[in-house]
Amino acid sequence: MPKSFLHNMRHAGLISALVMAPCLAINAGVVSAETIQAQLLKAPNVPAPITRTQPATVVVNLEASEWVGLISDDNRYEFWGINGMVPAPMIRVMVGDTVEVNFKNKKDSKESHNLDFGKATDGAALVTAEPGKEAKLSFKATKQGLFVYQSSTAAPYNIRHLLSGMYGLILVEPVGGLKPVEKEFYVIQSEFYMKDGKKNDTLDFSIDKVKEADASYIVHNGHMTALVKVPLRSRVGETTRWFFGNAGVNFESSWHVIGEMLDRVWPAGDMSKPPLESIQSTLVGTGEATIGEFKGEMPGTFVSVDHSLFRTEKGALGLLKIDGPTNPSLFKGL
């Protein structure tokens, strides 16, 4: 299938529906697992829930590239990311699935790039490609949960990879999938360390600031105001489920939604365990991810933050607009 066709389908959001299985046949009387093309969307969008009950082979096409883009309205930065996105697209599979990663490094990249999926499986799962090259990785998603996949820490290593946007989430659902909810969102908190500069400058990476944990920006979804300019949306009575990752590298996040309570939180996204309930703020460690859910009880604008509040001044926030009727028995001015 030509790449441009795949691209178009991805853009049209149709690819999730595509089942490539038939051509894999039933030769030996054993039904082969179907092969499915992963739906790869830009955050805060989440791939469609899994409704199948049998493991499949999920094909994930990822391309590393380097580009200069806006980190805030004032400054640019040279991002290194996947499929032109920071954070990288969320990958959604089921426990028992075989994940086939086709990893390309764009030909005009300066760097060799790699991705590590080791948290979602047993043993190492690293794929590396030089500029203009392509590599394949196949691993079995053996561990249920929500994990950060990222540029690897294997030597030789430059932490700049991880601090330039090379991270995303992979959700390994239990068999049968997650309980349906009305809305799902994908948010990653990440840190950027840059040398000082003026308005409209493209700022250079600063390793000194990394060592001092002196972040220039701490953002939700790759830009200082990504989720302020385009808020998330839901309605009163709807349950929203958040896949919230922390790319790090220095700060634990105290994730909180102002004006709401997280009704349920699954630390590390492990839904085989009972959730924490009625949580105001939950810790998301560096390199970790969590699943949080709540039902919107009141209309209005709700602010998702890292409650380490000075970080909100650096971009660690996003908005959720909830529409619908008010509930004066719950919330009323005097």
Next chain:
Amino acid sequence: MSKSLLRSMRRAGLISALVMAPCLAISAGVASAETIKAQLGFAPNVPPPIKRTEPANITVLLEANEWVGDLSDDNKYEFWGFNKSVPGPMIRVMVGDTVEIRMKNHKDSKESHNIDFHAITGPGGGASLLNSEPGQESGGRFKMIIPGIFLYHCATASPSIPEHVANGMYGTIIVEPAGGLKPVDKEFQITESEFYTKEGYSKGETMEFSYEAGLDETPSHVVFNGHAKSLVKNPLRAKAGETVRIFVTNPGPNFVDSFQLLEQPFDRVYTEGSLTAPPAENVKVAKVPAGGAVMVEFKVKTAGTYTLVDPVKNRKDIGALGQLKVD
């Protein structure tokens, strides 16, 4: 009852004592909830446990103030806080209660102030309804639908939300589950918070807030209950064999806290302030998210001086140290 009458009664401070039930009638055979004035607890003390089994209407009056007080034995600081206390007073209610909060801003304040209650479900945790200019008053009525240990704090955007928190505008509200918390022998509250000040002060001077130090997350003080080493000067007290419960609140504004009792583990830690999930047991370090709280419980078996501390980096040296004396 007319709104103006309500307002004048509120001004007169009478409303808290007013039981509104009779006029709301019992025509359908349902008794209306009683109205109770909240008993406020000033750290390290807490309000008494709830004995009722039926939800009530609770009235709370908080006043925002700005004043110069002691941050340590060596230096003063211009605090912003509630009811002239850092942390602000603890409020204790029950799930199902309706809480009527009135928020006064003292006439001498320079800033406008508000309150975001993490226990309130609705935009801003009530902050827009509870915003008051200097000399003004605002109010809101909120139903407590979720139990837990919750932070409340000022969230006024001018000059910046973190500045209001950094200056001391926070406190704790406990929403007890139906049936209340299990009784224990001693209850205390400890709030661990950071202060960010400009460098170069000599003894006796009043320190100034530093926005840059806040951004850099480099506090000059990390304190328990608003004053460096306050709980060393005035230790908590218990008797051998007693079970002690501490509500530990972390308003930040930046740090995740690692609260510890050096001499023994906590028997139970209600992680992230959840009172509905079973607690973690035999826990050495109670981690508290910024903007979060936990409840810890432990039985002190032997007499002696116990150490309460956040041992991360230099926090204990700049104030995050306290004692529990067991007789």
